[in-house]
Amino acid sequence: MDLKQFMGQSYRYQLGSKTYQFTDLAELMAKATPARSGDRLAGVIAESAEQRAVAQLLLAEVPLKTFLNETLIPYENDEITRLIIDEHDAEAFSVISHLTVGDFRNWLLTDTASTEVLKQISAGITPEMAAAVSKIMRNQDLILVAQKCRVITAFRNTIGLPKRLSTRLQPNHPTDDVNGIAASMLDGLLYGSGDAVIGINPATDNVAQATRLMSLMDEVISLYEIPTQSCVLTHVTNTLECIENGAPVDLVFQSIGGTEKTNSSFGFNLAILAEAQQAALSLKRGTVGQNVMYFETGQGSSLSANAHHGLDQQTCEARAYAVARKFDPLLVNTVVGFIGPEYLFDGKEIIRAGLEDHFCGKLLGLPMGCDVCYTNHAEADQNDMDNLLTLLGTAGCSFVMGIPGSDDIMLNYQTTSFHDALYARRVLGLGAAPEFEAWLEKMQIMTNAGLAQLTNHLPPAFAGSLNSSAVRYYRG
């Protein structure tokens, strides 16, 4: 079959006397996407439930090879498309190259698609293939296949081993007060949180502030010999400057999107990410691995930047994973419910998006975690987050957030708490990263870290700092 015949051709489906027609692959993908408010806002959502179901039937018939020939954003106009096409591994793809999207779903669900095989073909899958198949998968399919994917990364500990769920300790403070941040850090550490990273979103975003916060975390990690890494979630160019100034940078952070235009609205391109990765690698601060990048993503960012090229938001999101995998990240975090109800309206849409992102990321070979979260103007609550956390824990999610009492007092949204992570570890039998687990027991924070059993007394190593907090730092 000459695949070129698909180029520029429309997709048609006859249902009884009714003919459904879709102009191109981008429209077919958008119309096949489970309903969400962001696609409605963009005007790309299916006009009826029947049109969506028909689009899914048609999409299932599209050969995977089509995605290599019919690019959704032109090769000439977008460096992410060029990245996807230029870095595509034809040999890895050969195993699945004869399949349609519908066949691909069946194949992923079979025992043939084992952990080892999924790893081997990962570089042969493009983000658009992953997005397409996810659109015709139910939530349980997304969980089952993601659970088979294994992505292991390392810096000062090892993330993504079987039966593990790591946490990013997120000790944000509205004025970046060092004692306010330290108080939340201590709370988190004493609840066993922080093996993925200790990561601060600075309230004041500049190089001086980032350096201050990096030094604080670096000193805490050194003093208590914590097998973990730190990150200040500032712009990549700030982190580059921090490295040049000799600041203790473990991980380089950047928010990324799935189109070149999105990323230029974020103020970076692939060359800047490459430069930052090399700079961080040159510091050689990792002890058990050298994955030095931390990326955050989230459906809706391209539309928000008016840079979505008419694509649906989930396809844009999957394309961001092409950017991520180019730079061997330690962590990729989809911040699923932060963007607000104009993109993901309610708990149902947030849960679906979280499972899609985790699945697509893992299939593409990324250490995928999820900020299981919502804002107060979304139709969602703690119960929805309990559901998503439990589902993602089951799906083998690499990490979630940890924050005091679910309340981020700087970013004004709710994410998973230290308690929530312990709930998930207990109910699903998951441990922290092994190096961190050993540390928790050594420091007498947990009596049995494998069972998430906390000690009932104040761990002695931290008693001194609590006393000094009461005396020298009191400012009541």
Place this chain on the structure above:
Amino acid sequence: MVEDKDILIADEYKADDDMVTHNPWRQLRQFTAARIGLGRAGVSTPTRESLEFQLAHAQARDAVHTELDVESLQQQLIELQQDFPQINLQPPLVLHSRAIDRVTYLQRPDYGRQLDETSFTSLKPYYSKPPYDLALVIADGLSATAIHQNVVPFITCLLPILIDGIENFSLAPISLVKQGRVAIGDDIGEALNAKAVLMLIGERPGLSSPDSLGLYMTWSPKRGLTDDRRNCISNVRQAGLSYATAAHKCLYLLSEARRLQCSGVAIKDRSTEKILDSSAVQTSFLLDNKVDRKGVNGK
């Protein structure tokens, strides 16, 4: 027997103490409003802390969905204006965005940025009038609660310094907008023929701050301007930035805008730049453990 219900409830919680493990580091709340040291029942959040969270979320949800009480606000503003006879303001204008209700508003930010047809037409008489220096626009945004609680006391602080003889600003009628987003202020400012617009809008409610008022200033407001043309003052509320401080920041921004004939990134709020340098504590209690480990008496 004790009859006071509060005491009975407190006693019940005391009786639960052997089920709840308390955290001695709760004392660190002196440093942060974060929900640290919650304690635990098993590994889960204790009942009281869990229900307190639910209460905070309920308040934030109510703030999002409470309808702006336009009649009451209009009345209060008319009464307030009577205290400033030299301003001689007309009664507030009541306007509505294209978002017909809250559900539409939440899903269609584009509708919240435009006036509906009736409101648009009602502003036509102002097109040919001589320009005003400033239009104040009040919109519910994501928290009508923020408007109900903060707008009148804030304007009470703002009005006198706008007309104190040093910086005199002629004022357009105040606009009250239902289902409005920030950018709708630019449309209204343009329609009212105002040189600047100051938008007073309910911010996205946080769990611990359901009542936060945001202020956005645009010089030479026009439809289609983006965020980089605005200056923002955030977190104006009783437990946040005080009304008097916010009013002075506004005056500063408006004066600078008038001097430079622009707004947005070109204007720096110098008062906030100082904060970083002066209040920066360089070390933390968590690092003071060093002293103890070396055997020096840190206390």
